[in-house]
Amino acid sequence: MDAATKNTIQALAVEAKKRLKFGYWNEIKEKRKSDETDTDGKRRITESSALTKEEEKYYAGVKKILADGKSEVIVNPIGRLMDKEYYSELNLSEKQQYVFRLSRIYISVKNKIASAESV
Numbered sequence: 001m002d003a004a005t006k007n008t009i010q011a012l013a014v015e016a017k018k019r020l021k022f023g024y025w026n027e028i029k030e031k032r033k034s035d036e037t038d039t040d041g042k043r044r045i046t047e048s049s050a051l052t053k054e055e056e057k058y059y060a061g062v063k064k065i066l067a068d069g070k071s072e073v074i075v076n077p078i079g080r081l082m083d084k085e086y087y088s089e090l091n092l093s094e095k096q097q098y099v100f101r102l103s104r105i106y107i108s109v110k111n112k113i114a115s116a117e118s119v
Contacts, residue, residue: 051109
């Protein structure tokens, strides 16, 4: 490692330590919390937590799967969301794309539900 790289790394480390020492990240976290609430103290849905049209179609199903998961182990959540009739008409490549799309939607909606419940 040459001297210039070492100096750059050291300078970055010093800056990171200053941010930690003076509570920079705590300030950022508090600012984000205050940005997410309105004047009544109710949580406001931010753009990152808003559901897309496609996610809205699956929201109730994901919510039910997560509710069932509190009393039992969640087995094959993607299969539960899947339209079996539609799936049976697809070729192999389309089936894979459909499963991946449902997986992304499930994970996204699950994370948004969890973040809404944690506030």
